[in-house]
Amino acid sequence: MTLRTEPVVVSIGPHHPSTHGVFRMRLTFDGENIVDAEPVIGYLHRGTEKLAEERQYTQVITLTDRLDYVSSMTSNQAFVLSCEKLIGLDVPDRGMYLRVIASELQRIVSHLIGVGFFLQELGGFGGTALMYAFRERERILDLFEMLCGARITVSYARIGGVFADAPADFWPALRRVLDDLPGYTDELEALVFESEIVQARTKGVSVIDPVLAVNASLTGPVLRGSGVAWDWRKAAPYDVYDRVDFDVPVGENGDNYDRFWVRIQEVRQSLRIVEQCVVQIEPGPVRATDAMLFRPPPGEAYVPTESPKGELGFYLVSDGSIAPYRCHVRAPSFINLSLFKEMLVGWKLADAIVSLGSLDFNMGEVDR
Amino acid sequence: MYGLGILKGFRVTLKNFIRKPFTVQYPEERLKQAPRFRGQEFVWYEERCTGCASCAKYCPLGIIRIVTDPDGGDEQEGGSYKIDVFDIDQGRCMYCGLCVEACPYDALHMGSTFEGAQATRADLVITMEVLKERPKHPSTWFRPQLEQAGVDPFGGAPVEWEDAGREAFAWHPKRLQAESKSGPEGSPPASAEGSPPGGGGG
Amino acid sequence: MGGPTGGLEGNAFYRVVYGVVVEDLGWEPWLAYLIAAMVIILIVVNGALALGTLYTWFERRVLGRFQGRLGPNRTGPFGLLQPIADAIKLMFKEDIVPRGADRLVFSLAPVVMLVPTLLVLAVIPFGKGSFLADLNIGVLYIVAVGGITTIAVLMAGYASANKFATFGSMRAVAMVVSYEIPLVMALLGVTLLAASMSVVAIVEAQHLPYLLVAPLGAFVFLTAISAELNRNPFDVLEAESELVAGYLTEYSGMKYGVFMLAEFTNTIVAGAIFAVLFLQGWQGPGLSWLGSQVGFLSFLDTGAVRQIESHAWFLAKVGLFAFVATWVRATLPRLRIDQILALAWKVLFPLSMLNVLVLAVEVIVWPEPSAGELGIMAAINWAVAGAAIFAAARLVSLSTPARGLGPVAAVEAR
Numbered sequence A: 001m002t003l004r005t006e007p008v009v010v011s012i013g014p015h016h017p018s019t020h021g022v023f024r025m026r027l028t029f030d031g032e033n034i035v036d037a038e039p040v041i042g043y044l045h046r047g048t049e050k051l052a053e054e055r056q057y058t059q060v061i062t063l064t065d066r067l068d069y070v071s072s073m074t075s076n077q078a079f080v081l082s083c084e085k086l087i088g089l090d091v092p093d094r095g096m097y098l099r100v101i102a103s104e105l106q107r108i109v110s111h112l113i114g115v116g117f118f119l120q121e122l123g124g125f126g127g128t129a130l131m132y133a134f135r136e137r138e139r140i141l142d143l144f145e146m147l148c149g150a151r152i153t154v155s156y157a158r159i160g161g162v163f164a165d166a167p168a169d170f171w172p173a174l175r176r177v178l179d180d181l182p183g184y185t186d187e188l189e190a191l192v193f194e195s196e197i198v199q200a201r202t203k204g205v206s207v208i209d210p211v212l213a214v215n216a217s218l219t220g221p222v223l224r225g226s227g228v229a230w231d232w233r234k235a236a237p238y239d240v241y242d243r244v245d246f247d248v249p250v251g252e253n254g255d256n257y258d259r260f261w262v263r264i265q266e267v268r269q270s271l272r273i274v275e276q277c278v279v280q281i282e283p284g285p286v287r288a289t290d291a292m293l294f295r296p297p298p299g300e301a302y303v304p305t306e307s308p309k310g311e312l313g314f315y316l317v318s319d320g321s322i323a324p325y326r327c328h329v330r331a332p333s334f335i336n337l338s339l340f341k342e343m344l345v346g347w348k349l350a351d352a353i354v355s356l357g358s359l360d361f362n363m364g365e366v367d368r
Numbered sequence B: 001m002y003g004l005g006i007l008k009g010f011r012v013t014l015k016n017f018i019r020k021p022f023t024v025q026y027p028e029e030r031l032k033q034a035p036r037f038r039g040q041e042f043v044w045y046e047e048r049c050t051g052c053a054s055c056a057k058y059c060p061l062g063i064i065r066i067v068t069d070p071d072g073g074d075e076q077e078g079g080s081y082k083i084d085v086f087d088i089d090q091g092r093c094m095y096c097g098l099c100v101e102a103c104p105y106d107a108l109h110m111g112s113t114f115e116g117a118q119a120t121r122a123d124l125v126i127t128m129e130v131l132k133e134r135p136k137h138p139s140t141w142f143r144p145q146l147e148q149a150g151v152d153p154f155g156g157a158p159v160e161w162e163d164a165g166r167e168a169f170a171w172h173p174k175r176l177q178a179e180s181k182s183g184p185e186g187s188p189p190a191s192a193e194g195s196p197p198g199g200g201g202g
Numbered sequence C: 001m002g003g004p005t006g007g008l009e010g011n012a013f014y015r016v017v018y019g020v021v022v023e024d025l026g027w028e029p030w031l032a033y034l035i036a037a038m039v040i041i042l043i044v045v046n047g048a049l050a051l052g053t054l055y056t057w058f059e060r061r062v063l064g065r066f067q068g069r070l071g072p073n074r075t076g077p078f079g080l081l082q083p084i085a086d087a088i089k090l091m092f093k094e095d096i097v098p099r100g101a102d103r104l105v106f107s108l109a110p111v112v113m114l115v116p117t118l119l120v121l122a123v124i125p126f127g128k129g130s131f132l133a134d135l136n137i138g139v140l141y142i143v144a145v146g147g148i149t150t151i152a153v154l155m156a157g158y159a160s161a162n163k164f165a166t167f168g169s170m171r172a173v174a175m176v177v178s179y180e181i182p183l184v185m186a187l188l189g190v191t192l193l194a195a196s197m198s199v200v201a202i203v204e205a206q207h208l209p210y211l212l213v214a215p216l217g218a219f220v221f222l223t224a225i226s227a228e229l230n231r232n233p234f235d236v237l238e239a240e241s242e243l244v245a246g247y248l249t250e251y252s253g254m255k256y257g258v259f260m261l262a263e264f265t266n267t268i269v270a271g272a273i274f275a276v277l278f279l280q281g282w283q284g285p286g287l288s289w290l291g292s293q294v295g296f297l298s299f300l301d302t303g304a305v306r307q308i309e310s311h312a313w314f315l316a317k318v319g320l321f322a323f324v325a326t327w328v329r330a331t332l333p334r335l336r337i338d339q340i341l342a343l344a345w346k347v348l349f350p351l352s353m354l355n356v357l358v359l360a361v362e363v364i365v366w367p368e369p370s371a372g373e374l375g376i377m378a379a380i381n382w383a384v385a386g387a388a389i390f391a392a393a394r395l396v397s398l399s400t401p402a403r404g405l406g407p408v409a410a411v412e413a414r
């Protein structure tokens, strides 16, 4: 005689400690094993795309701050790049360098938080690694405050450059952060990536096949974790990425471990980029035009950028008026969720949480 | 292998155990804010404001309400409207600073505080009277003239309306004129270091 | 029956009370026994609970420092009154019993959780001659009573009628049942060495701490006890990142408080067990030892000083355990439930068997070992432990992905 068992459906979220915001998973369990998984999104829908259609181009920058709220700088940058293409503006060098410095610092912040939450989701109590990550993040946010007066909702980039040059005391402060960060990154790596428990938990779990990853249009560290060296900063360099030298780290197996490992390696690469930018940057204007109101010629523009989460781009259609006729956000977090089911089915609840974390998505961007 | 990685982790945590905590005991201690901090307590100079409503127009949320009296002011060139109402609904403000960036007469500046809790939403709307009475400690956000003058928004002397404007800035034509009359003291504009912000583009 | 034949004879406090009650006042001896026992129970139970509450504060402070922050520091000096503030807050919280819950079992579970914790204390010697009962099967008693807490977890999980709680309690049963075995085996090694199951005798037999003599046993014991305590890396029952709060999900108010108190007191009690079984218990050099060695300091070599310092040693050892437990919690992430079970059966069980085997041979060679002979044993055992852990790390891989259905197979199967 066999014991009759039946699957259990558990709704994880929208209020759950590790769903990265108001995200809901409908998981069907057979014992501890997941047999079905379904993502339920939309709890944070704010209609960003529609809001953008009734705001002037400059005003939309404030909306992009709130898309991926752990990485506002890159969202700003992605939006103004599309606008500049639409308008046909040339950005002064110093403006581009400042944007790249800010974006790379933001990438470090985003990845540090991603890795910090990684240990938290694996069950490290109270997020020890998270606190260490926050310590470094605070210092970078201090830099942002010097630059643009805000820590999270930065609105630093402007169409045609950045709104103002960095203050004089920014550069020594940046120097100090750049000097300290590699050591702390090593520490984080020793705590998280060398631990056998972490390796036992994450190696070989939720493997994404490279072909499947490409077919599902995954981008960013998730794609690179699967071993596909695809980075928009290399593939179609924007701003000054063609003038700096950096590597694109890729994983081997496409498992949870590799996805996070790629992130911590990218922190190092970002530091390299910032170091080079600090050397290369020269005095000059930072903004092509002081105008705040633009009437781009009718047409459309899309500039793909590499945000910490993946390919982020704003598809803008102009009808010649002061506001975009259509603004579509290609949000990496949302599209990276497309392999949700394939990643989770067959694994255990504990793995599901970590796999979800390895996508490092952000609900602000998923729901928009 | 062999649990050595785990031991490394233990070493890292022990090292941090000995390190000084990095947290700050608010409210006794405070973080050092940057002079560009975009905070509450907008600083508004009645004398400078012309009632042009550029700020209201550029606010992404449309939360600045300006009512001008068509008969009251002197609308001739160089004059200004008489302002009846100047409300900023801080309850909805996101401190993006676009209104400050848009103001062509440097009448509106960001403030530097962040502790503005009120009991009701209505109390969060700051009116012209409130704005007039507030101590004038403008943030240097988007105000290179204040940055150059070394204005400290946290405890420095209040900034008078004469000093808040761009005409006080080193490269301003009026200023240069005045200085060339008085003597060759004025240094040429160091515009290599800071692009002068223009007026509102409208 | 009835007479003072229990374990109190060796107790110093009992002797004092006996002297007053029986010899001075001429009352019945059982009265002396009753009075002494009641007073001691009062002190021990409240002391343990107070230590448990203090430990909540201690752990939060120390964890804070490990994470680069301060921890609670607002209520009272160094935040010492924080546990009291927490208790007051919990008392005023609404006590919710979910619809569909088994009310009786739901309310009973916290008590079932707390009581065995306190019962274990009966056989722990806190100082020289200071214990409630010197059971001749003390170690067995600890294991037996300590196992009851699992039932409380199961009760809480079942009665909550919550899926997260059920997950948590199911994991608890699977885990605790697996870890009882290496735990008992590790204790078996200790009883072999001391040739007694009485906890007091074990302490007195430790001329060298058994942590040094039987490192493998201590390792297995520590791992197994942290599983029993549901602490990192085995805290899968609560697993806040997966199960919200596991079996505690539906608890609120003081019921939750009692669970928390039991959990923290449990850690303290585990520390006490570790201290007596592996760290020489109350023994340790102190002022009285100095007094017995150095002539002019001989006034220090009195019974009172010995009493105080034996208690101090005991508390210090428990504190050390608490610190290490917190350190582990700050550092290690959780294992997955199948890896936890694999660790118990594939690693800890063979290691504990090996430990017992080696110790048994050594005990045949050196029955009733002296300090010197214990040193020789320690040397052998450390070598064995190193080799065994090395071999275990080589042979057993926990990272082999354990899955019910492969991802592809599962998708097709539906």
Ligand code: SF4
Residues within 6 Å of the ligand: B058, B059, B060, B061, B062, B063, B064, B088, B092, B093, B094, B095, B096, B097, B098, B099, B100
């Ligand atoms: S700071 Fe931004 S949101 Fe606030 S009033 Fe000014 S423009 Fe509007």
Ligand code: SF4
Residues within 6 Å of the ligand: B048, B049, B050, B051, B052, B053, B054, B055, B056, B066, B102, B103, B104, B105, B106, B107, B108
């Ligand atoms: S933009 Fe400046 S000058 Fe015009 S109304 Fe606003 S504050 Fe006054």
